[in-house]
Amino acid sequence: MSYFNDFRLNDNAVILSPAYGTGTVLKGRDAAKNVLQAIQSGLRHIDCAQFYENEESVGKGIKASGVPREELYITTKYATGDIRETFRNSLLSLEVDYVDLFLIHSAKYAQPHGLMESWDLLEELKDSGKIRSIGVSNYRVDDLKQFVDTAKYKPAVNQIEFHPFVYGKAKELLSYCQSKGILVASYGGLSPITKIRHEDFDDLLNKLSQKYNLSHQALLYNWARAHNVMVVTTSSKAERLEEIKSLSGTKLDQEDVEELDRIGEKYHHRYYMSVMDEKE
Numbered sequence: 001m002s003y004f005n006d007f008r009l010n011d012n013a014v015i016l017s018p019a020y021g022t023g024t025v026l027k028g029r030d031a032a033k034n035v036l037q038a039i040q041s042g043l044r045h046i047d048c049a050q051f052y053e054n055e056e057s058v059g060k061g062i063k064a065s066g067v068p069r070e071e072l073y074i075t076t077k078y079a080t081g082d083i084r085e086t087f088r089n090s091l092l093s094l095e096v097d098y099v100d101l102f103l104i105h106s107a108k109y110a111q112p113h114g115l116m117e118s119w120d121l122l123e124e125l126k127d128s129g130k131i132r133s134i135g136v137s138n139y140r141v142d143d144l145k146q147f148v149d150t151a152k153y154k155p156a157v158n159q160i161e162f163h164p165f166v167y168g169k170a171k172e173l174l175s176y177c178q179s180k181g182i183l184v185a186s187y188g189g190l191s192p193i194t195k196i197r198h199e200d201f202d203d204l205l206n207k208l209s210q211k212y213n214l215s216h217q218a219l220l221y222n223w224a225r226a227h228n229v230m231v232v233t234t235s236s237k238a239e240r241l242e243e244i245k246s247l248s249g250t251k252l253d254q255e256d257v258e259e260l261d262r263i264g265e266k267y268h269h270r271y272y273m274s275v276m277d278e279k280e
């Protein structure tokens with residue numbers, strides 16, 4: 001299998017990158033065909049969430065693929081309600097007896113239980129053997145500081161919006177996570193080419209595209225990789241899935257990474273979770 005990259009987590013498990021996302025465009029929709037197509041194209045990491053309200057159809061897509069469970073990497077995320085109960089429902093919907101990674105989708109969802117208390121529950125679930133790795137999503141430094149140093153297990157992953165147009169605000173969080181051994185996973189990574197364009201950034205992408213013979217999409221994935229960030233992305237187009245699967249992990253020169261950082265940092269465009277720009 002030709003996979004862009006994998007990363008070793010702080011609990012020693014290996015996570016595959018990129019992951020195929022079943023949120024955004026697939027939220028509330030039947031995702032079975034898309035998931036099947038992604039797995040058939042060679043992707044093995046499926047990123048789900050209770051909030052996407054489509055875990056059952058994701059489970060159907062996984063089942064239809066016929067790929068053995070142990071060859072797949074499945075992430076899902078807690079939304080609201082009783083954590084243990086909703087987790088059991090996720091297993092039932094996905095038709096699996098364990099998930100590889102379970103994330104608290106946002107500190108907002110953990111707040112009613114308390115950030116520390118909800119993390120304790122995830123630790124319990126990990127100890128039950130039904131979850132290989134536990135982590136968070138959209139947690140800020142101040143959220144993490146509430147439990148990271150005293151927890152039995154540190155979060156293995158913090159999944160956040162990460163692309164050059166949030167880099168200026170995200171870099172402190174990135175460096176905090178990395179100092180604690182927490183892998184940052186990115187979503188929304190293609191926003192600088194799918195949601196907004198800036199001429200100077202486009203000029204740089206065009207220049208680097210020629211230099212490395214890479215598409216803009218591949219440059220953005222490799223930029224994230226250069227920051228030791230794993231990628232969650234999605235597409236329903238066969239040719240894009242093919243490109244995602246066959247990304248070779250081109251190492252960008254440090255000066256190019258820094259130029260992408262520098263021009264990206266001139267702007268700030270966040271598309272999800274505005275709370276990430278707010279103080280606690």
Ligand SMILES: NC(=O)C1=CN([C@@H]2O[C@H](COP(=O)(O)OP(=O)(O)OC[C@H]3O[C@@H](n4cnc5c(N)ncnc54)[C@H](O)[C@@H]3O)[C@@H](O)[C@H]2O)C=CC1
Nearest residue numbers: 021022023024047137187188189190191194232233234235
């Ligand atoms: N934890 C969280 O709060 C969040 C997690 N996610 C996860 O991340 C996944 C991916 O999120 P996205 O923001 O959609 O990722 P993304 O920024 O990678 O964009 C993917 C979209 O861009 C389109 N695309 C790909 N290449 C393109 C190109 N060259 N030109 C134009 N369009 C192109 C695709 O068709 C797809 O719809 C979601 O499905 C979900 O699983 C997404 C948002 C929030």
Ligand SMILES: O=CCc1c[nH]c2ccccc12
Nearest residue numbers: 023024025027049051272273
């Ligand atoms: O995981 C993604 C969370 C999210 C926040 N806003 C939206 C809108 C559409 C799909 C997913 C999400």
